Amino acid sequence: MEIETLLDGLNDKQREAVAAPLENLLVLAGAGSGKTRVLVHRIAWLLGVERASPYSILAVTFTNKAAAEMRGRIEALLGSDPGSQHRGLWMGTFHGIAHRLLRAHHLDANLPADFQILDSDDQLRLIKRVIRGQNLDEKQWLPRSVAGFINGKKDDGLRPRDIDTLGDPVAKTYLRLYQIYQETCDRAGLVDFAELLLRAHELWLHKPHILQHYQQRFAHILVDEFQDTNAIQYAWIRLLAGDRNHVMIVGDDDQSIYGWRGAKVENISRFLSDFQGARTIRLEQNYRSTATILSAANLLIANNAERLGKELWTDGAEGEPISIYAAFNELDEARFVVGRLKAWKDEGGTLDECAILYRNNAQSRVLEEALMQERLAYRIYGGLRFFERQEIKDAMAYLRLLGNRGDDASFERVVNTPTRGIGERTLGLIREAARDQGLNLWQAAIALCERKVLAGRAASAVSQFINLVNLLERDTDELPLHVQIDRVVRQSGLWGLYEAEKSEKGQSRIENLEELVNAARTFSPDEAMADLPPLTAFVAHAALEAGESQADEFEPAVQLMTLHSAKGLEFPLVFMVGVEEGMFPSQISAEESGRLEEERRLCYVGMTRAMRKLYMTHAESRRLYGKEMYHRPSRFLKELPSECLEEVRLRTQVSWAQPVAEQSRFNPRLTQESFNDTGLRLGQRVRHAKFGEGVVLNYEGSGPQCRVQVNFDEAGSKWLVASYARLEAL
Numbered sequence: 001m002e003i004e005t006l007l008d009g010l011n012d013k014q015r016e017a018v019a020a021p022l023e024n025l026l027v028l029a030g031a032g033s034g035k036t037r038v039l040v041h042r043i044a045w046l047l048g049v050e051r052a053s054p055y056s057i058l059a060v061t062f063t064n065k066a067a068a069e070m071r072g073r074i075e076a077l078l079g080s081d082p083g084s085q086h087r088g089l090w091m092g093t094f095h096g097i098a099h100r101l102l103r104a105h106h107l108d109a110n111l112p113a114d115f116q117i118l119d120s121d122d123q124l125r126l127i128k129r130v131i132r133g134q135n136l137d138e139k140q141w142l143p144r145s146v147a148g149f150i151n152g153k154k155d156d157g158l159r160p161r162d163i164d165t166l167g168d169p170v171a172k173t174y175l176r177l178y179q180i181y182q183e184t185c186d187r188a189g190l191v192d193f194a195e196l197l198l199r200a201h202e203l204w205l206h207k208p209h210i211l212q213h214y215q216q217r218f219a220h221i222l223v224d225e226f227q228d229t230n231a232i233q234y235a236w237i238r239l240l241a242g243d244r245n246h247v248m249i250v251g252d253d254d255q256s257i258y259g260w261r262g263a264k265v266e267n268i269s270r271f272l273s274d275f276q277g278a279r280t281i282r283l284e285q286n287y288r289s290t291a292t293i294l295s296a297a298n299l300l301i302a303n304n305a306e307r308l309g310k311e312l313w314t315d316g317a318e319g320e321p322i323s324i325y326a327a328f329n330e331l332d333e334a335r336f337v338v339g340r341l342k343a344w345k346d347e348g349g350t351l352d353e354c355a356i357l358y359r360n361n362a363q364s365r366v367l368e369e370a371l372m373q374e375r376l377a378y379r380i381y382g383g384l385r386f387f388e389r390q391e392i393k394d395a396m397a398y399l400r401l402l403g404n405r406g407d408d409a410s411f412e413r414v415v416n417t418p419t420r421g422i423g424e425r426t427l428g429l430i431r432e433a434a435r436d437q438g439l440n441l442w443q444a445a446i447a448l449c450e451r452k453v454l455a456g457r458a459a460s461a462v463s464q465f466i467n468l469v470n471l472l473e474r475d476t477d478e479l480p481l482h483v484q485i486d487r488v489v490r491q492s493g494l495w496g497l498y499e500a501e502k503s504e505k506g507q508s509r510i511e512n513l514e515e516l517v518n519a520a521r522t523f524s525p526d527e528a529m530a531d532l533p534p535l536t537a538f539v540a541h542a543a544l545e546a547g548e549s550q551a552d553e554f555e556p557a558v559q560l561m562t563l564h565s566a567k568g569l570e571f572p573l574v575f576m577v578g579v580e581e582g583m584f585p586s587q588i589s590a591e592e593s594g595r596l597e598e599e600r601r602l603c604y605v606g607m608t609r610a611m612r613k614l615y616m617t618h619a620e621s622r623r624l625y626g627k628e629m630y631h632r633p634s635r636f637l638k639e640l641p642s643e644c645l646e647e648v649r650l651r652t653q654v655s656w657a658q659p660v661a662e663q664s665r666f667n668p669r670l671t672q673e674s675f676n677d678t679g680l681r682l683g684q685r686v687r688h689a690k691f692g693e694g695v696v697l698n699y700e701g702s703g704p705q706c707r708v709q710v711n712f713d714e715a716g717s718k719w720l721v722a723s724y725a726r727l728e729a730l
């Protein structure tokens with residue numbers, strides 16, 4: 001490998017980092033300055049120039065997607081033939097790597113060989129059960145807060161025995177719930193996300209020979225997005241590095257956005273003091289965004305007090321101003337975004353160049369609807385993930401039960417799905433028996449049937465379920481994975497259940513189930529799981545990779561995601577929606593300076609995803625979670641320099657016209673005319689002969705069927721057929 005090729009396309013500072021001698025190194029730099037690029041080139045450098053064995057390299061990324069991308073970039077640099085130098089390299093997320101370790105050393109980690117991963121949804125379900133089991137009130141002991149407590153403690157490396165409640169009764173209850181929850185997990189061989197990390201750390205601590213083995217192996221450790229590591233991840237890296245291995249971390253304190261989940265930005269400064277001779281290299285040139293976007297983002301983040309301080313400049317084009325759109329409501333906002341996306345396409349752009357970023361997942365629904373209406377392909381990244389959809393979770397629960405009858409969360413989920421007459425009362429009896437006799441739910445159900453505690457319809461329903469699961473396992477055990485899953489989906493009754501729904505929702509659920517079978521067909525376990533039975537591997541894969549491999553991967557589609565999951569990514573066209581006080585910054589964070597700064601960093605992350613064009617939108621009123629809210633524009637918008645901004649004035653018009661695709665085919669002129677004819681816009685004041693004055697809130701349909709929703713001052717909100725209503729614009 002030519003040294004020059006490895007340094008091609010890098011500036012001086014980047015070269016310095018890539019070609020640095022073997023030492024501990026921090027690359028500290030702002031967004032889009034090429035940190036990730038440096039990391040990739042550094043790996044190639046280690047392999048190609050330092051002649052490091054791929055087995056000696058461990059690279060930690062923030063998402064599985066990032067790991068895949070990195071692998072791709074390394075292959076592009078070094079070639080992808082099977083004998084190629086980088087095979088054997090360990091690359092993945094902290095969770096993925098911890099999982100791999102625990103699989104390899106499950107005995108030493110005190111785990112059964114077929115331990116399963118509990119995702120956050122399953123975790124909540126299980127916690128709920130623990131709370132009820134303790135006869136506590138779920139309204140007082142919110143499962144979400146209990147989960148937050150447990151995960152927070154685990155992120156800090158604390159087991160129940162390490163926690164001192166100082167006699168505080170509330171803390172004591174939390175602690176008890178943690179303890180019982182953990183015992184339940186341990187009995188059933190379940191491992192939640194935080195547990196993966198904690199166990200992997202304990203593996204180092206309690207089994208020095210294993211730690212030593214990996215210390216000898218991983219001479220080179222590289223970590224991307226270091227600003228978002230938590231205490232346990234830091235401790236893990238530190239142990240693994242020992243005092244001989246070389247660690248390169250790259251990060252940006254201004255992009256630390258997971259403080260609420262235990263990430264510690266101080267880890268960057270700790271690194272400098274904890275790791276011998278650690279040197280800092282700063283990158284200052286941004287290659288991603290236009291000068292306009294960059295200077296706006298720089299000014300915004302300058303409002304934060306707690307910063308390590310960095311410079312960032314670009315010699316790129318000035319670019320267009322950032323467009324700010326004040327929408328009337330969330331529907332108007334969605335339509336505006338969709339309109340701009342269509343314009344982008346019409347001008348020759350592609351949809352996969354575009355991203356819509358929002359603060360909360362729940363904001364996606366309205367956007368999705370608007371996109372669907374206009375038939376624009378979209379993909380949700382990290383939101384309602386494929387493996388988190390109800391029907392998929394149902395199917396996975398059956399599959400998990402096949403592999404592990406002790407999986408109580410799965411038992412609960414499907415024992416009466418589809419309904420087979422097992423009611424709350426029966427379930428209550430099963431839970432009680434399980435608790436009293438220290439059994440799992442499956443065992444308890446069998447015991448209750450045998451001892452005739454359950455009788456009549458309840459007993460036959462329960463034994464029917466037990467037989468079903470046993471039969472499914474027996475009948476499908478030898479089949480190829482996807483056939484097995486197909487059988488399970490059908491024979492369990494799930495297929496029939498959703499087919500009978502006969503709605504669009506039901507149809508999409510069926511499609512998702514089909515996609516699951518599809519996923520199994522193309523599934524190949526990674527090295528860590530190669531020795532597991534395919535079903536066990538698939539179930540683990542599903543829990544671990546939830547959401548990161550989506551359907552129709554090859555069709556160009558707009559990407560929808562939360563601001564948090566956009567970290568590290570870049571898109572030519574970016575929309576940030578819902579930039580309103582109370583949404584972004586969120587209500588709670590606005591009241592606390594530390595959290596406000598974190599929200600501002602999130603805004604910085606969002607803005608710096610944009611390469612060429614950035615839109616930021618806010619709505620005057622918004623219906624979310626079933627409530628109407630009125631928000632002022634976010635303070636973050638006010639912090640942007642006005643010379644970088646442009647306000648979009650026009651509001652979406654209510655159109656009587658045919659849907660666009662048809663218009664252009666049949667009568668292109670119709671579009672223009674009917675658009676101009678209506679004269680109505682969302683947010684417009686109108687008068688109706690009978691109902692008086694009001695404001696246009698929404699519309700649906702087109703042509704003669706077009707209906708408008710008007711909120712009348714006196715008469716309240718009404719849907720009217722536009723062509724009959726004779727609304728007079730005021």
Ligand SMILES: Nc1ncnc2c1ncn2[C@@H]1O[C@H](COP(=O)(O)OP(=O)(O)OP(=O)(O)O)[C@@H](O)[C@H]1O
Binds near residue numbers: 014032033567569
């Ligand atoms: N020297 C360079 N010449 C040209 N393009 C570059 C150079 N360095 C980086 N880039 C490009 O700039 C963009 C940003 O790089 P990269 O994603 O590595 O930045 P980053 O610092 O990791 O950003 P973030 O903080 O958002 O993760 C990428 O498209 C990358 O290919």
Ligand SMILES: [Mg+2]
Binds near residue numbers: 035036037568
């Ligand atoms: Mg990066």
